[in-house]
Amino acid sequence: MRDNAPCSRADIAASTGLNKATVSSLVADLIDRRLVRETGLTENRVGRPATMLVLDGSPYASIGLEVNVDYLTAVAVDLSGERLLSWRRAFPGATATPAQAVAAVAALTRRVVNRMTKDQRQVLGVAVAVPGLIGTDGTVRVAPNLGWHEVDLAGDLAKALRDPGFPIQVENDANLAVLAEHRFGPLGGTPNLVYLTGEVGVGAGVILDGRLRRGGQGFSGEIGHIQIDPQGPRCRCGRTGCLEAVAGIGVLVSTTDPAEVESEIDEVVRRAKAGDAATLDQLATVGRDLGRGIAIAANLLDPDAVILGGYYVPLAPWLLPAAADQARALSIAADFGGCEIVASTLGYGAAALGGAARVLDSVDSGRLPSP
Amino acid sequence: MRDNAPCSRADIAASTGLNKATVSSLVADLIDRRLVRETGLTENRVGRPATMLVLDGSPYASIGLEVNVDYLTAVAVDLSGERLLSWRRAFPGATATPAQAVAAVAALTRRVVNRMTKDQRQVLGVAVAVPGLIGTDGTVRVAPNLGWHEVDLAGDLAKALRDPGFPIQVENDANLAVLAEHRFGPLGGTPNLVYLTGEVGVGAGVILDGRLRRGGQGFSGEIGHIQIDPQGPRCRCGRTGCLEAVAGIGVLVSTTDPAEVESEIDEVVRRAKAGDAATLDQLATVGRDLGRGIAIAANLLDPDAVILGGYYVPLAPWLLPAAADQARALSIAADFGGCEIVASTLGYGAAALGGAARVLDSVDSGRLPSP
DNA sequence: ACTAATTTGTTTGGCTAGCAGACGAACTAA
DNA sequence: TTAGTTCGTCTGCTAGCCAAACAAATTAGT
Numbered sequence: 001m002r003d004n005a006p007c008s009r010a011d012i013a014a015s016t017g018l019n020k021a022t023v024s025s026l027v028a029d030l031i032d033r034r035l036v037r038e039t040g041l042t043e044n045r046v047g048r049p050a051t052m053l054v055l056d057g058s059p060y061a062s063i064g065l066e067v068n069v070d071y072l073t074a075v076a077v078d079l080s081g082e083r084l085l086s087w088r089r090a091f092p093g094a095t096a097t098p099a100q101a102v103a104a105v106a107a108l109t110r111r112v113v114n115r116m117t118k119d120q121r122q123v124l125g126v127a128v129a130v131p132g133l134i135g136t137d138g139t140v141r142v143a144p145n146l147g148w149h150e151v152d153l154a155g156d157l158a159k160a161l162r163d164p165g166f167p168i169q170v171e172n173d174a175n176l177a178v179l180a181e182h183r184f185g186p187l188g189g190t191p192n193l194v195y196l197t198g199e200v201g202v203g204a205g206v207i208l209d210g211r212l213r214r215g216g217q218g219f220s221g222e223i224g225h226i227q228i229d230p231q232g233p234r235c236r237c238g239r240t241g242c243l244e245a246v247a248g249i250g251v252l253v254s255t256t257d258p259a260e261v262e263s264e265i266d267e268v269v270r271r272a273k274a275g276d277a278a279t280l281d282q283l284a285t286v287g288r289d290l291g292r293g294i295a296i297a298a299n300l301l302d303p304d305a306v307i308l309g310g311y312y313v314p315l316a317p318w319l320l321p322a323a324a325d326q327a328r329a330l331s332i333a334a335d336f337g338g339c340e341i342v343a344s345t346l347g348y349g350a351a352a353l354g355g356a357a358r359v360l361d362s363v364d365s366g367r368l369p370s371p
Numbered sequence: 372m373r374d375n376a377p378c379s380r381a382d383i384a385a386s387t388g389l390n391k392a393t394v395s396s397l398v399a400d401l402i403d404r405r406l407v408r409e410t411g412l413t414e415n416r417v418g419r420p421a422t423m424l425v426l427d428g429s430p431y432a433s434i435g436l437e438v439n440v441d442y443l444t445a446v447a448v449d450l451s452g453e454r455l456l457s458w459r460r461a462f463p464g465a466t467a468t469p470a471q472a473v474a475a476v477a478a479l480t481r482r483v484v485n486r487m488t489k490d491q492r493q494v495l496g497v498a499v500a501v502p503g504l505i506g507t508d509g510t511v512r513v514a515p516n517l518g519w520h521e522v523d524l525a526g527d528l529a530k531a532l533r534d535p536g537f538p539i540q541v542e543n544d545a546n547l548a549v550l551a552e553h554r555f556g557p558l559g560g561t562p563n564l565v566y567l568t569g570e571v572g573v574g575a576g577v578i579l580d581g582r583l584r585r586g587g588q589g590f591s592g593e594i595g596h597i598q599i600d601p602q603g604p605r606c607r608c609g610r611t612g613c614l615e616a617v618a619g620i621g622v623l624v625s626t627t628d629p630a631e632v633e634s635e636i637d638e639v640v641r642r643a644k645a646g647d648a649a650t651l652d653q654l655a656t657v658g659r660d661l662g663r664g665i666a667i668a669a670n671l672l673d674p675d676a677v678i679l680g681g682y683y684v685p686l687a688p689w690l691l692p693a694a695a696d697q698a699r700a701l702s703i704a705a706d707f708g709g710c711e712i713v714a715s716t717l718g719y720g721a722a723a724l725g726g727a728a729r730v731l732d733s734v735d736s737g738r739l740p741s742p
Numbered sequence: 743a744c745t746a747a748t749t750t751g752t753t754t755g756g757c758t759a760g761c762a763g764a765c766g767a768a769c770t771a772a
Numbered sequence: 773t774t775a776g777t778t779c780g781t782c783t784g785c786t787a788g789c790c791a792a793a794c795a796a797a798t799t800a801g802t
Contacts, residue, residue, distance in 0.1 A: 018789080019789065019790050019791075020790095021789075021791085022788075022790070025788085043798090044798095044799090045798080045799080046798070046799050046800075047797080047798060048796060048797040049797065049798060
């Protein structure tokens with residue numbers, strides 16, 4: 001129904017192969033739960049007009065949050081995918097303690113939840129994106145840019161919200177961003193996707209066969225520290241030639257203050273638009289190195305598409321051609337295995353949006369709210 | 372039952388949560404299909420003795436084949452995992468035409484099938500391992516070492532066997548090898564595995580969340596041509612610094628004749644055992660470069676284990692320490708994410724055995740032979 | 743205007759898978 | 773010999789789904 005709305009019960013029966021009677025009873029249950037709503041009838045067709053069905057957006061909301069080095073983001077989405085709210089708020093993530101972060105996130109969450117309940121919506125769940133290694137149990141093992149170590153964010157947040165009555169999840173930012181692309185992006189539904197976060201760090205989110213793949217410990221997608229060039233520059237992690245040391249956003253900016261990165265990137269864009277040779281050169285070099293990293297992921301995973309996010313998006317006009325050339329040259333499959341490289345269109349809120357997507361995923365996979 | 376045999380109906384009910392009556396009826400159906408057999412009773416316990424159940428090995432067989440540059444391998448396995456047959460036969464794969472290969476594989480298959488029918492076994496299926504890129508439809512897109520291009524091996528084989536009455540599948544050798552490890556190896560059942568074939572080429576088979584991941588086009592696992600060092604040596608593929616150019620078996624042998632590789636590797640082992648400094652040095656270098664490749668895969672996929680196969684196995688005593696050191700140094704997760712690096716114990720027949728495993732997988736996932 | 747054709751969605755009755763609980767069978771422990 | 777335990781089957785029951793019939797609401801054609 002999400003893909004083909006509005007559609008009739010008969011449409012669903014035809015496309016799923018289920019019996020009309022079965023569809024009717026299932027739809028009745030979904031209407032009881034206020035997940036689905038009848039809209040008008042079809043007209044101007046032979047035969048009895050069909051009563052059309054749509055996902056009912058109004059009674060529920062799904063909330064996604066993102067903690068980052070310089071801001072908190074909150075997104076709320078309804079069941080039909082409509083964006084209800086998108087807030088961004090400055091936050092000194094790089095210097096705040098985990099306890100301060102929990103308090104700030106809890107405060108923001110409370111405000112979003114209040115807004116939702118004022119709108120008569122029930123909150124289905126909250127998922128928080130964190131840039132770092134997240135264990136399979138949802139605790140933050142380590143988030144270098146936030147200076148966090150073994151923080152049970154989900155538990156602390158639940159405590160701060162005093163048993164909020166909806167589940168709270170924590171997940172890696174790249175993992176959530178790729179979920180956002182999979183549900184809301186122009187390549188939505190594509191079964192094999194890789195998403196690259198373009199921040200000072202570079203992380204990957206990997207969807208294979210339609211599901212997020214988190215690896216054994218939940219640490220998959222750590223592409224930022226694969227070694228692109230053993231003779232490359234030293235990375236802040238202490239190793240040499242890491243992808244993020246040669247193709248991270250940090251290569252293009254001089255500041256170490258995360259709050260200033262955005263304006264510096266704007267400046268790079270300005271110089272590139274003006275045709276500044278040194279800038280164009282530097283962007284081409286970063287693009288090629290990024291292409292090397294993409295080629296590695298593509299050779300290993302054979303995705304249908306690689307999506308560039310974060311600050312890679314405004315720089316895409318200059319990065320993409322070089323990256324695509326390099327990736328194609330280094331790919332073993334003919335024609336790059338039909339894999340596309342594209343810039344994300346979801347903007348900076350991708351990870352938070354992915355949090356909301358994750359909550360919706362759990363509804364789609366059967367955890368329905370009771371009637 | 373495969374994991375806990377022999378076990379009683381009551382055991383199954385207890386461990387699955389199914390009702391005893393349900394288990395009884397399902398078991399009756401499996402016994403009808405001759406997939407399961409009752410063995411003796413338990414004794415010396417309080418209460419009524421249980422009738423124990425085991426997988427019935429005798430009525431069926433699953434066949435795996437491998438086409439390689441210098442040999443064909445055939446393996447037959449019964450339902451309980453017992454090896455029934457393991458044949459290896461010289462075959463000039465590097466020079467034979469696809470048609471000749473089909474004829475040779477068909478002849479070998481016929482002999483295996485005849486043996487199975489003589490033993491009163493029904494063949495459940497055949498899966499053929501091919502070193503190359505295999506499309507999602509099972510056609511061989513390209514197999515460089517065999518000189519193949521767009522060969523519909525499954526179709527041709529079915530034609531040559533004149534509608535054999537069992538399904539024929541074709542799959543990449545590394546993909547099948549990792550299935551063999553997952554079913555028969557000491558790490559069997561581990562949900563996230565990477566297997567590296569150690570031949571002149573290097574390929575990877577990837578299992579994530581318990582299932583083989585083939586990527587969008589079926590081309591996943593092409594780790595052999597990821598660029599380890601942009602300043603590295605030229606690879607036979609024309610690129611520079613590919614993993615197989617720095618850590619493939621070809622680095623350690625001088626011959627280009629695949630038939631002679633095995634004896635040359637034996638010679639390397641002899642020299643290493645004798646403590647020859649140049650050899651040990653070379654092995655350490657290859658081990659380190661292999662470790663770089665492993666680190667890349669581990670950072671991106673976070674597997675529970677990486678398994679080295681092919682000629683890496685006899686060389687493992689010298690390669691593994693260097694590879695593990697390097698991989699640990701380049702891994703972002705603490706303690707290498709708990710990931711083990713081990714040598715395969717399945718021997719050269721791993722890919723063929725994996726073919727048999729694939730057929731058994733399809734039985735386990737519900738394609739049962741009729742009663 | 744009226745009938746035939748078409749399409750929708752509900753109703754009816756039936757089938758199957760699985761469940762809970764009762765029960766007989768077969769054993770051990772005291 | 774009796775009590776207790778465990779196994780596997782048997783007996784009804786329910787939930788989910790199906791096929792087919794059917795009523796409702798429309799268009800197409802004469």
